[in-house]
Amino acid sequence: MLKIDNLNVFYGPIHALKGISLEVNEGEIVTLIGSNGAGKSTTLSAITGLVKASSGTITFNGKNITNLPPYKIVKMGISLSPEGREVFPALTVEENLTLGAYTRNNHNDIREIFERVYNLFPRLRERIKQAAGTLSGGEQQMLAIGRALMSKPKLLLLDEPSMGLAPNLVLLIFDLIESISKQGTTILLIEQNANMALSIADRAYVLETGRIAFSGDAASLADDPRIRKAYLGG
Template sequence: MLTVRNLNTHYGNIHALKGVDLEVKQGEIVTLIGSNGAGKSTTLSTVTGLLKPTRGEITFNGVNIAGKPPSEIVRMGISLSPEGREVFPALTVEENLSLGAFTRNDKAAVKRSYDRVYDLFPRLSERKKQTAGTLSGGEQQMLAIGRSLMAEPQLLMLDEPSLGLAPKLVMMIFDLIVSINKQGTTILLVEQNANMALSIAHRGYVLETGRVTLTDDARALATNEAVRRAYLGQVEEF
């Protein structure tokens, strides 16, 4: 579905991505793990067209999308739930969701997307007329994911969905990610909580300073000694 080859991205003079290769197959949950500044969010921003690559290919369903505008990439079937949620605080839940469907004209299909989101997130249905700025952090995260689903994406990209949430809410969000995947949406997940990410993913990539240093089945990564020491909070016993 998504193939990235030799992806290079710069922020001015900073070489943020240095030849990243990755692949996401239809139906998978694939996770990118790594420390802050490794290039995880930059990878998502480049795929979605928010940043333009300086070199490399990004192929989605056989079409090279590198450098295309974000609105066109959304129409092709890629949606991003951004880090920090980025909901519109003065707009209601319903209005925030409607913005996620801005590329769509079929009112009946959009109505089905509302129904799907409210089925996945009943709390949003209860608060549909409430302004997003008055929601809790967990509810805002639900809204951010729900808004990205309103585009009816084939590939949903999630950037740090557990950031700042209490452990109980983290479990809820990850359960919902699995449910969304089982409904047929392919997922590319960026997540600081490597334990949780690898527990639900099929495969994973480790990014370090703009490069992929390791890729494997998620279970294999979760038991890899170097990964455990660096990202899973486990240290050697003496």
């Protein structure tokens, strides 16, 4: 479904991604783990068109999407729940979700996705008219994921969905990610919480300073002593 081939990204003189290649197949949960500054978020920014690739290609369902503007990429069926949530603070929950469906025009369709998102996150339904900036961290995370689902993406990109959340909320969010996957959305997940990520993922890539250091199916990576030592706390 998504194929990244030899992707290079620079921030001025900083070489953030040094020729990474990865693949996400339809129906999978793939996770990208690695420490701070390894290039995880940059990878997602490049996929969504927020940063320009200096070389390499990104193809989605056979189409070259490298360096397309973000709004075209969303229309093709890729949507990102960004790091730090980035909800629209002064807009209501409902308006935030409506914006998530910006590329959709069919009213019945939109109503149906609203229902689906409210069923996944009943808390959001209770807060429909509340400004997003007044929600708790966990609720904002739900809003960010729900908003990303509103475009009915074929591929959902999740950037650090567990960041800053209490442990019971982390469990809840990961449960929800699994049910989104079961409902037929392909997921590329970025996490610092590598244990949790590997536990729900089919396959994983490990990024180290802009390069892919390891890759394989999630279960065997979770057993790999090198990865246990570096990312899973021994």
